[in-house]
Amino acid sequence: MVKGEIRNVVIIGGGISSHTAALYTARASLKPLIISGPELDQLSLTTLVENYPGFPEGVQGPDLIANCKKQAQKFGAEYIEGFVDSFKKGNGFYEIGVGKKKYKALSVIISTGASARRLGIPGEDKYFGRGVSTCAVCDAALYKNKVAVVVGGGDAAMEETLALYKFAKKIYLVHRKEEFRASQIMQDRILKLKGDKLKIVYNTEVLEVLGDKLVNGVKVKNNKAGKEEIIKTDGLFLAVGHVPNTKPFDGVVELDKQGFVKTNGVKTNLPGVFAAGDVQDYIYKQAITSAGTGCMAALEAEWYIERVLGK
Ligand code: NDP
Secondary structure, eight states, rough: OOSSEEEEEEEEEEHHHHHHHHHHHHTTTTTOOEEEEEEEETTTGGGGEEESSSSTOOEEEEHHHHHHHHOOOOOTOOEEEEEOOOOEOOOSEEEETTEEEEEEEEEEEEEEEEEEEEOTTTTTTBTTTTTSSSSSHHHHHGGTTTEEEEOOHHOOOOOHHHHTTTTOSEEEEEESSOOSOOHHHHHHHTTTSSSSEEEEESSSEEEEEEEESSSEEEEEEEEETTEEEEEOOOOOEESSSSEEEEEEGGGGBOOTTTTTTTTTTTBSSTTTTTEEEGOOOOOOOOOHHHHHHHHHHHHHHHHHIHHHHHH
């Protein structure tokens, strides 16, 4: 005998994969419950998205997300806020914990995404929110006539630099290698701006964040010459990739060595548990692939309930 309602589907996460899974499962009359935490998804932290099909002029990331959620709600998807901190397999159901509150579900879609990686250097935590940031797109306007350091060599670093370029008086883009890994189009946009206002610092690592009340500099080291120096700056923007949000699933759902959910398509090692979006994808990580896997997970959940459980 199981106490409490057992939901058909619980979707954990609040990004585009979650909303897509919510839309599909709601339209399949499965009455999904979506539990999402306080952290914003990647699209809500970005500005213009130019590579999501169907929007020839581009679409603002936060608008895209808000509309996807609205679309799912229109078909009856139920959303609640909550930070999922436990997950276990019960007898004929899965149990999802949000503190003391427990939710039961026949099928679960994990779409908890990935969070901005930190460098783990002295001063980083102390000055987080006081000059250290993971979102230039959010904070760029505060850097009018100020100096900023961006660290990273991927698309996010390029995008953060472009966002800051509109406001800051000087930007240092610091990368640990000699070549960026960002897409060519993003690199080209940055390299075109290289000059007095934008300095690109290759082969260099950030060692420490310096400041008093707020950030006033970063200590860096050229890893070829071994030389250390201090760059005076008002802010440090981290764009060094993401780590998957899989802590509550560790030990229950199979994860790879970097902590991403291991999937075959969107299937995990547990029957009825599927994963979609960045939490299971370290290769493509695009809005459209995330939405695509959200759709796949929803269809798999529907088929699992119908064909395996016979409900
Ligand atoms: P990426 O994983 O692509 O890049 C992370 C960067 O951070 C790499 O250059 C890496 O260096 C560097 N890095 C990682 N750890 C450290 C460290 N400890 N110290 C210093 N540098 C470090 O992540 P992104 O967030 O940039 O992009 C993720 C995905 O999102 C990608 O698929 C990207 O295409 C997509 N994206 C697309 C955008 C767009 O199209 N407009 C915008 C933003 C993201 P190294 O190169 O040496 O490994």
